[in-house]
Amino acid sequence: MTDPAEAARRTLDLTSVVKSVGLEDLYQDLHRHPELAFQEHRTAGLLAERLRTAGYAVTSRVGRTGVVGVLENGEGPVVWLRGDMDALPVAETTGLPYASTVDGVMHACGHDVHVTWLAGAAQALAATRDAWSGTLVVIGQPAEEGGGGAAAMVADGLHDRFPRPDAVFGQHVAPGPAGLYSHTPGLIMSAADDVHITVPGVGGHGSRPEATVDPVVAGAHIVTRLQTVVSREVAAAESVVLTVGEFHAGRRPNIIPPEARLALNLRTQSPKVRERVLAAIRRIVEGECLAAGCPAPAEVTMDAGYPATVNDASLDEQIAAVHREVFGAQAVFDFGPAMGSEDFSLLVPAGVPYDFWFVTSTPAEVWQAAPGDELGEKLDAVPSNHSPLFAPDLSVLVPGVQALAAAALSQFA
Ligand code: ZN
Ligand code: ZN
Numbered sequence: 001m002t003d004p005a006e007a008a009r010r011t012l013d014l015t016s017v018v019k020s021v022g023l024e025d026l027y028q029d030l031h032r033h034p035e036l037a038f039q040e041h042r043t044a045g046l047l048a049e050r051l052r053t054a055g056y057a058v059t060s061r062v063g064r065t066g067v068v069g070v071l072e073n074g075e076g077p078v079v080w081l082r083g084d085m086d087a088l089p090v091a092e093t094t095g096l097p098y099a100s101t102v103d104g105v106m107h108a109c110g111h112d113v114h115v116t117w118l119a120g121a122a123q124a125l126a127a128t129r130d131a132w133s134g135t136l137v138v139i140g141q142p143a144e145e146g147g148g149g150a151a152a153m154v155a156d157g158l159h160d161r162f163p164r165p166d167a168v169f170g171q172h173v174a175p176g177p178a179g180l181y182s183h184t185p186g187l188i189m190s191a192a193d194d195v196h197i198t199v200p201g202v203g204g205h206g207s208r209p210e211a212t213v214d215p216v217v218a219g220a221h222i223v224t225r226l227q228t229v230v231s232r233e234v235a236a237a238e239s240v241v242l243t244v245g246e247f248h249a250g251r252r253p254n255i256i257p258p259e260a261r262l263a264l265n266l267r268t269q270s271p272k273v274r275e276r277v278l279a280a281i282r283r284i285v286e287g288e289c290l291a292a293g294c295p296a297p298a299e300v301t302m303d304a305g306y307p308a309t310v311n312d313a314s315l316d317e318q319i320a321a322v323h324r325e326v327f328g329a330q331a332v333f334d335f336g337p338a339m340g341s342e343d344f345s346l347l348v349p350a351g352v353p354y355d356f357w358f359v360t361s362t363p364a365e366v367w368q369a370a371p372g373d374e375l376g377e378k379l380d381a382v383p384s385n386h387s388p389l390f391a392p393d394l395s396v397l398v399p400g401v402q403a404l405a406a407a408a409l410s411q412f413a
Helices: 004-013 015-020 023-032 041-053 111-127 149-155 215-233 271-292 313-327 364-369 375-381 394-411
Strands: 057-062 066-073 078-084 134-141 167-177 187-189 191-200 241-248 259-268 299-302 354-362
Touching: 004 015, 004 313, 004 394, 015 111, 015 394, 023 041, 023 111, 023 394, 041 057, 041 066, 041 111, 041 134, 066 111, 066 149, 078 111, 078 394, 111 134, 111 167, 111 394, 134 149, 167 364, 167 375, 167 394, 187 354, 191 215, 191 271, 215 241, 215 259, 215 271, 259 271, 271 299, 313 354, 313 394, 354 364, 354 394
Parallel strands: 078 134, 078 167, 167 354
Antiparallel strands: 057 066, 066 134, 191 259, 191 299, 241 259
16 A cells, blocks of 8 residues: 555546546447446446457456456556446437447446446556556456346456456446546445235226225335335434336226336445335335235245445545645545445455545536535436436546556555
8 A cells, every 4th residue: 555645646647548538439439338237248348458458468258248457567556447338228318429329228337438437447557557567357247237146247256267356346327517537435335125015906807896805906005105204214314215116017997907016225234224224125015015904925026136335434435635735625525325226335355445436427517507506406417327418527437447457556565
């Protein structure tokens, strides 16, 4: 580990290289050609090609479409840099000249920016390898968007086939006036769980409800009653979001269907609260089915969720200090934990410290035109991640590479 001023000096030294590696072309190319989870073949290919050209030993198809590049550069710490690569099933409406050319698919979460940052940092650090010593491992992760890409890479031997890290870093684009770095020394992102519920009824004719058990009405009660979990069972100081995002039942107005299927998404920030809320969900579903007279108990199943992302506090403070040196003290702040979730922490071997931060990317003119005077009001008004209008500013490409490279350089000998 070097001191922040030295890491910043090394970072500024590689800036001319960062500017020379064609980041805008790569970014616009990726943005035009988004690929859904585990289909990132073209994206992975572009990243692998840049890594190979820069001198990395590249392994492709780690966890289906993942890419790992290793640059051994003498004695010193091992640093992992991670970027996710997948796009979303969102139809882009930005009208940008480099908008998506794939129907109904868009880089609406900015993972194209992440791949660009990763490639740029990898190239710049390789080109300036005389200035540092250690081992750099660059990871292009597939399927962050609910697909379990990190878990797939770990299952495919990520922890055994590549040098074990001393520190792992990642960063994510976020709404906010372009060029700020949000560092939180501890919990920065929430845990996410999906819960699937099947409510069994007894189907029949819409004119004879007395001969049926209507799962639509039971399901509606479940949805309504679930709204009391956060408001009545969780302390005011805790942060929890429970959203029922799916409700499927029936095909005709005059047929009472035999079952209803619901799915909800849960965001929590502590294991204790998570357990309490999951127990409440089970209890409410069971109780409403009993009240409705369902012919069998409801089925409640959970997907393997994403855990909370909890930064190593002292590592985060170190990296924040380096970022203050590189970008100025006014550019680094702590916006506190987000309700969003990531599988970044699942990539990290147990016991290894990691740091994850946000880089704000709303273009200045969009930010200025947004209604409101307060940061919060404007944040609600500008396009956010997953919006069909999400369009990170090109001005964040070079500094985002610097931010990632600075983190690596702060660890290397
Ligand atoms: Zn996302
Ligand atoms: Zn994302």
